[in-house]
Amino acid sequence: MSAETMSPGASLNWKEIDLVLEELALSGCFVQEIHQPRYDRLVLHLFRSGRQFAILVSLSSRFPRLHILTGKLANPETPLRFASFLRARIRGGKIESAEQLRSESDPALGERIAKMAIRRGDESMLLWIRLWGAAANVLLTDTGGTILDAFYRRPRRGEISGAPFDPRGGGRPKPREAAGVVQRVPETRREVKPASEYAVRELPGEGSFNERLEAFFRDFEGQDDRAKAAAQAEAELEMSENKLLANLEKLRGRLSEYGNLERFRELGDLLTSSLHLVRKGERWIRVQDYYHGDTEVEIELRPDFTPAQNAESYYERHRKARLGRSKVEKEIADLEGTLSRIRAQREALASNPDPASLVRTAQRAAQARKPLRETDTPGLVFYSPPYRILVGRTAAENDELLRSRVRGNDWWFHARDWPGAYVFVKAQPGKSLPLETMLDAAALAVHFSKGKTSGQGDVYYTQVKYLRRAKGAKRGTVLPTQEKNLHVKLDPVRIEQLKSGQPGAAETPG
16 A cells, blocks of 8 residues: 555554554653643653653544654643642553554454553553544553543543443443433444555654654644634634724714813803802893804803802813813723724734734733723733733822732732832732743833833842831832842833733723
8 A cells, every 4th residue: 555645634543553652662661740731632751761751642532642742832830630640640650561452353453542551669550542533532540440530531431430441442422321221322333444454654754753743743733723823812802803993982972072061161251251140049041142243142050059159160060071071082092092902913913823922812802801890990900811910100009009909929020220110910829920921010010110211121029928018118118028030121012912901091090
């Protein structure tokens, strides 16, 4: 049979799994660590004869596979369930054998199920890796076949702790009982082809089959992940843009209501010049309107006000309307600025190759649409999902944030050697602060400081519980302890992304 080129949608056949296991030569390896970077994959870190390496087990329904891992995958801050279980049971254990299960009907064929015999101390266990597309799974059993735990717990297939494991029957549901009658599930037999019809397919690149397999799927899944992240970011940004457009329409409607605000001042002037004609207790007065060709105009009065108070009430209505219009105009300008940034981000999606950056863009856009619980938070509010960042720009805002908006486990950032804002990151229960959020907070600390023009600076940070108020000093002054230092260079893209993630606009209080 002529060699075929591997297509992205094809699972590994049994000959390819045999070759992967042959190249890995897992017998005699010690299990150093186990990671579960995502909900569909597992990484085993191994050691043998002075050599450390890792293998990836992907249980993706589209691309189930097993091969060497030369790159590094990001891990969740909190270990996922099955990884924690394997660490407790097989970390430090020795792989005594690793082979593919053979077919019962034809021992020359493989079943696409890898079986690893692992011993730790006096205990022996079996790690099963089944690469059957939608039925892919990893299970740990004792030597008698009793399941200790499974990557995917599937009660209908009997793949739960304490159940006996049938490696070849894992793709079929177990019979169900209803009203005392056992409902049999029809047997489904997979078509078995002759061994001669299977071949190791061609892969581009150089190196071992494992290395070419890793590179092939890394490139393909990277493109796939990027496309999905870009689509998600586009959808979130489009929703944000539509919400901004709706808010702008409302604000422009409100702005039109202030079109005649100068009339309040004119009526106040007319009343002032006619105070001698106004009698207390009257509801209306008719005067000559010298602003409009001396035509007569009726002005409404409050009977309980003096003539001077009635005139002043129109001046007050003029002042309030003027301030209201100014506020609406500023809100419109801020929203238009945010809208421009959102549209610029949408245009930049096509040229962004980084899936992680696209995911952050989508998260920030989604987070910005969520209403704040604390609508009266002083200062500015930013998002570094899932973290909220509060920025106090003045001594009063810094002091208010310290007194009532942050707690001991929250984080404080401040530009070193420069006057500037206090930046607080609200802690997440049970989570340590990730580097990206630290860089976001540090960038904001430099951006809102006198050192902004230098484009870079040192930032010290510590938890709020290690801040002590300075006696006799200016309002909001604190003395930090146990602080650490972080040097950052201002990245305009990072700042713009943070600003576009704010509710409303970047320069308005949260």
